[in-house]
Amino acid sequence: MTTEVQTETTTPRKRVLSGMRPTGRLHLGNYMGALYNWVKLQHEYECYFFIADYHALTTDYADTSKLKDNIREVMLDFLAAGLDPKLCTIFRQSRVPAHFELNDMLAMITPLSWLERVPTYKDQQEQLKEKDLATIGFLGYPLLQSADILVYQPSFVPVGQDQAAHVEITREIARRFNHLFAGDPGGASVVTADTLRRQLDSLENAPPSHGYSNDRIVREIFAGETSIVDPSSRASGVNPVLPEPQVLLTPSPKLPGTDGRKMSKSYGNTILLSxxxxxxxxxxxxxxxxxxxxxxxxxxxxxxxxxxxxxxxxxxxxxxxxxxxxxxxxxxxxxxxxxxxxxxxxxxxxxxxxxxxxFEAHPQEVAAILEAGNAAANKRANQTMQEVRVAVGID
Ligand code: SF4
CATH class of the missing domain: 1.10.240.10 (Tyrosyl-Transfer RNA Synthetase)
Structure with missing residues (x-):
């Protein structure tokens, strides 16, 4: 199995995975918080970016009337922002069944208490009181997120400073899986607290401009300490089937909306990219x-x-x-x-x-890009699932 692609100079590229919920047209906050970084990452990494349409159901299952339109709008904004299908894979989560197969498999080994203690579980239930979020889907949101990530065996998950902790449960679940099924005594690629602290410090000290003095920081982090797991050694049990992804801290300036609060669709204070x-x-x-x-x-x-x-x-x-x-x-x-x-x-x-x-004027081209992305994502995710099934013993 191959987990790295080769550039013209045969330099292996590390894999990056990230996604976004389809909430409708994207705003400046979405752009600066994620898309702007993704566009840069696609030049240096083997990138998989997805529209997390299943995740939209975790909180909005009662009204899916806008889902289709929202997916279309997000796809248009992805391409408009500069994601290039020649450089990265863009796909829809719901079109890659391996996400759900891995989710179910990980559900067998994930203690309920791990999900119950995720801070956003209680917070969001408080904030979204008008919705009934006492569902298995909502509780299992971080688990599906972990499956979304692990099924691509990425080296990095790009996140803003305040989301670094979110990747931790994914790492814990991967560690447990590897311990149970893949002969990995304690998990391999471990980001040390020191490394994370150094990355956070460098971002804190950075000027918040995106005129990109932050570029320097991105480059430093990109040149970081992650080592790629040699896939050929997985079969021997030396390396884990689900390598623990590392956090890739990316500049994520907090943009205020027109009312001075954080720019957010729910506050109605956004400036849309369109x-x-x-x-x-x-x-x-x-x-x-x-x-x-x-x-x-x-x-x-x-x-x-x-x-x-x-x-x-x-x-x-x-x-x-x-x-x-x-x-x-x-x-x-x-x-x-x-x-x-x-x-x-x-x-x-x-x-x-x-x-x-x-792209608005060429909907068939957009559909073809998404179809090709779905196919590439399926291919990659199915490779992981083969390894997972073998490791669990249900191949
Ligand atoms: S107070 Fe007025 S002039 Fe000063 S930075 Fe704000 S908008 Fe600009």
Missing amino acids: DPEPEIRAKLKSMVTDPARVRRTDPGNPDVCPVFDLHKVFSSEETRVNVREGCTTAGIGCIQCKGWLADAVVAELAPIQERRRY
Whole structure:
């Protein structure tokens, strides 16, 4: 079995896996939190990116009327953002049955208490009181997520700083499986606490700009300490069937929405990747600012202003300097400042929206990309399942 692809220079590429729930058209927060990084990763890794349509059912099973449209919109946004089917595999989770076979197999060995103690289990039940989440599907969400990951035997799962812990249960489940079935005494590739702490520190100290001083950090992390498990040695029991994936910390700036809270669909404060320019300008014009700057003549403080948080991500260094200078001396008004921000956001989204228009006009091409991605994902996932079945003894 082969688990690495070869580039032209025969350098093995490590595998990366990540997915996103189809919640409808994606916004700037989704883009900067994940897609922007995925687009970069596809050039350096063997990448599998999926639309987690089954996961959408864990909380929204009672109303699936928008699911089909949402899947289409997310696929369009994936391609618009720059995911290139020549460089990565894009697929739908529900089209790869191996996810569910592995999920069922892992369910046999996963203690109930591991799932019950996942912090988001209780938190989300509290937050989404209007939904009945006392279901097996919702409790088993982290398990399905683990199967989604492990069935591709990836080296890395790219996550933002606040999600690093989410990968841990996947690692624990893989370790248990390997211990029970694959002759692995304690699990192989272990990310040490020191490594993780160093990665977190470097991200914390990084400037939040995506003008990409963070690139340096990404490169450093990419060049990290993970060692690829030699697949040829798995049969001998030396290496695990389900290698523990490592966390790949990627820059994930917290973007405020127009009301100053975290940009989120549920708050209705988003700027969509597909919003037309007038709408982007109107939304930003109404964005909250430094609450202490009441009059035009009052100096403001960019460090407490959500508009400046977006400038830090999208505007040039020169613009940021002008904003700070103009704001703190009352030399510019908030409307002017927001206009500069709108210019930067519109410029960032222009190529994305152009690609989106192309793919909207070519639905058959989009469908073909997804079909090919589904086939490639099935092929890869089935290789893992063969090994899993042999290890469990039900081949
Ligand atoms: S000038 Fe800009 S940074 Fe200053 S308070 Fe107004 S919007 Fe915020």
